[in-house]
Amino acid sequence: MATNPITLELPDCRPETEFTRAEARRLFPSERIRRVLLVAPPDAPAEAFNYATAKRGRYWNFPPYGLGVMATLLRDVGITVRIVNLNHEALKACQASASPDVFHFDDAWKCQLRQAVDEMEPDIVGVTCMFTMTHPSAVRVCQELARLRPDLTIAFGGVHVTNCFMSRETCLPVLEDLAGVKLFFLFEADLAFMNFVNWVNDDTTAPELSQLLVNLPGRRYLFRTISRPGEKELNVIPAHDLMGTAHVSRHGVIGSFFCFLSQGTRSGTVNANRGCRGLCTYCSVRNFNGPGVRHRSAESVVDELELLRDRHGVRHVMWLDDDLLHDTRRCLELFAAMIERKLGMTWDCSNGVVASSCTEEIVSQAAASGCVGLNIGIESGNPIVLKKIRKPGGIKTFMMAAKVLRRHPEINTRGFLMIGFPDETYGMIQDTFRLAQDMGLDWYNITILQPLPNTPIFADMMQSGLIDDLDVWNIRYNSGPYGKRRTQMQDRRVDTRDLSPFAPERSGDVPSRQELDSVWFHLNFHLNFERLFAVTHPEKLRQQYLYVKNICDLVAPDDPFPNYFLGWLQYRRTGRVDAAVADKVEQLLCDVPAWQPKFDRFSLSVQDLRRATFPVPVALSPTRSAST
Ligand code: SF4
Incomplete structure (x- = not known):
């Protein structure tokens, strides 16, 4: 499925037809790709890491799901694959250490990376970078790989790099930071990476290269077409055995609802579909995944859940979906299959669901299939703001969803709220405050707008001069263990x-911006803590x-x-x-x-x-x- 091409213009770009199979093969020692090492960097660099937080087990520790999907596809064509999750390795080493004096964050992950490279002797290493906050850490991983094996070809991909490649201003600094990276795979890269590997390895394969920048000294080739993974790739069960799924939740947390699980419960993640029906101006999901939602078959999802339970001991999953409840019929089919197979697992939707899908029919089946918690994307209670940010749903929809959810107290309900939109007044924020009070969800995750590259709001704010700092990789989460909000409270x-x-x-x-911090504090107290009374x-x-x-x-x-x-x-x-x-x-x-x-x-x-x-x-x- 090919969709809208990449329009970026870069220096030193040559026509992509000049990139030959012979030139590609010279990137690999044996001129073929037989062994692939896939690397998930630490979520954040050493300077953002807090020893005590890691010791408490508070940091996120997700299994590298996208790398797992890629690993399955590669193994299916006979490639040897290994995944090293450096975030997990750093957390594990921290928790095993006796004190901060004897723990060295960079040494912990570097040692695991070196071991993986030495043991495997890969032909290519694929590094993923999902979040902007991970950029400095991913850069260091690439530098370390180059130090260990100067001739090793590094491929880089993920949401962050894709977002940065949407404009010259955000792309060029990234290329400078990652000068040693020879291949950049953009958007969902499962299919594009597979096509590249097949093309390199097999003389009979037609060149179906897409969403790829080949970044060689003095010359670049940019393959602008985008091939979105179709049903075959979506129905792939990721290589949980390589992802360490059985162990991740021992050293960190997954999602936002882990406090409701009994101690020692193994958690994992699962993905039922890709994309979102929404067009929210502050969100990059649509630009990354393309328009609409692509579904995975209910059978394949439930097979994966069963495998997670039976082979990996997982009893709780967080959906990675951005629009889990899309398509009522399909969604009910999925929940019915989960109930029918008697999975006995619980699940949460930390990423959020679209309010208009929270009907009685869906929510009651969600509860019956094991839902213990979900977030609803609300953001604002002001109709003008909602229209401007193109939020799917309005006040009436949010209130109806809240009414349905109140009938299911077994589900912990939370709402995403956002403040600090351009031209948003105190009065508009007060509308958000009132709506949240009226909805009466259990908790609200309140954030201050942090415009991300590759979003319409980022482009608008750049144009109107509201963003002048292009140091995009310094963007941090608003909340969560690495969040700014927490630091500001501490300060x-x-x-x-x-x-x-x-x-x-x-x-x-x-x-x-400074006043927004006080507004945030006010909202957080009155909407979250005070309502506990x-x-x-x-x-x-x-x-x-x-x-x-x-x-x-x-x-x-x-x-x-x-x-x-x-x-x-x-x-x-x-x-x-x-x-x-x-x-x-x-x-x-x-x-x-x-x-x-x-x-x-x-x-x-x-x-x-x-x-x-x-x-x-x-x-x-x-x-x-x-x-x-
Ligand atoms: S509904 Fe959520 S995932 Fe979908 S576009 Fe809006 S913010 Fe993004």
């Missing part, structure tokens, strides 16, 4: 004088207790807010607060005096925990409000 940069963002006189103003449903109390405990233990142990609310939830569940919780809150407030004004601002006190008397706002009083 205590939020100004408590600015924690009443919705004063009427400011309604038409657009908050500055109103929870009465026993199942929701259980979920919120586990989630807040997880924040205290794993995510933000030094933050007194979740620790305070852990005390409240203990009180709601058992009628008492552990003295240890009150002691910890007192200690945290004492350790970092910057927290106390924030506590005062929201009328919280350690004495509430000691006396078990809480400042529950009247509107949220459990005796007055409906259960959430």
Whole structure:
């Protein structure tokens, strides 16, 4: 399936017809590709790595799913494949170490990389880079490979590099950083990489090269056509045996709902379809995967789930899909097949689902097939913003989805909210705040817009001068273990004088970047923590207790807010607060005096925990409000 070609213009490009099979073969020592090493770099570089966070097991540790799919396709044509997941190796080494003094992040992954190269003697190494944040780490992996084997051909691919290749401004710095990389495979590369390998190895194969930049000294060949993987590639079960799927969740977390799993539960990931029906201007999914959604057969998905359970001991999966619920008939067929095969597994959709698909029919089958948690993409509660960002769904759709989900308390429901869109005023953000309150989901993941390359909003903001920093690989997640939000909370940069963002006189103003931090703090407190005062449903109390405990233990142990609310939830569940919780809150407030004004601002006190008397706002009083 070939679609819209790449339009990028690069220096030193020659007509691609001049790239011959003979020239390609000279890239490989035996002039053929027989052994392929696939490498997933550490998620972030050493300077972003925090030893204590890794020791707590808080970092993400996903099996390299895309590399696994590629490995299966390669093995099917007789190629020897090995996958080395350097993120996993670094986390494993950290957790096995006795102290930070004896742990060296770079040594940990370099040692595993060297071992894999020495043992395998690959003809080619494929390095993936999914996230912009991983860029510096992926660059170092390529540099290390070049140091170990200067003649080794490195192929590079993934979402990040594809996004950067959409404009000269973002592409040229990447090419400079990755000067030693000879092959760049763009977009979903399963088919393109396979076609390349087959063409190199087999004289009878026609040159079907696509979405590929051959980057040789003084000359480049850019194959602009895009071949999207079709049904055959989609139905491939990735090589979980090479991906280390059975072990990843021992050293890190997968998805956002792991706190609901019993200790020791093995988690994995699975992908049912690729692409998304949406056109959201801040999202690169459509540009990467192409328009629409391509489905995998329900049978193939359920076969993979069964294999994960039986051969790898996996009992919980996170869907990697961006639009899992697309196509009601297909979706119901998938859930029915999962129920029929009695998988006995649970699942979550951390990546988010489209609200309009959250009908009673789908949600009840989702629950019956093992759903324990899902995120809904909402972003804004203001109709003008929703229209501008082309969000699929409006206020009515979001409210209807919330109504359906309230009927299924066994599913933990969360919403993605985003603030900081161009020209978004305080008043518009207040609409988001009100919608979130009205929807009453269990939690909201609130982020400040971080425009990504290869998205319409990035292009618009570049054009209007709102982005002037092209240091794109310094982009970090808003939230999560490497997130900026967490660092900012630790740095205590939020100004408590600015924690009443919705004063009427400011309604038409657009908050500055710095003011957005305070708005974020306000939203996070009122939408997430303060609403805990109103929870009465026993199942929701259980979920919120586990989630807040997880924040205290794993995510933000030094933050007194979740620790305070852990005390409240203990009180709601058992009628008492552990003295240890009150002691910890007192200690945290004492350790970092910057927290106390924030506590005062929201009328919280350690004495509430000691006396078990809480400042529950009247509107949220459990005796007055409906259960959430
Ligand atoms: S619905 Fe989600 S995945 Fe789809 S385009 Fe919008 S943000 Fe991207």
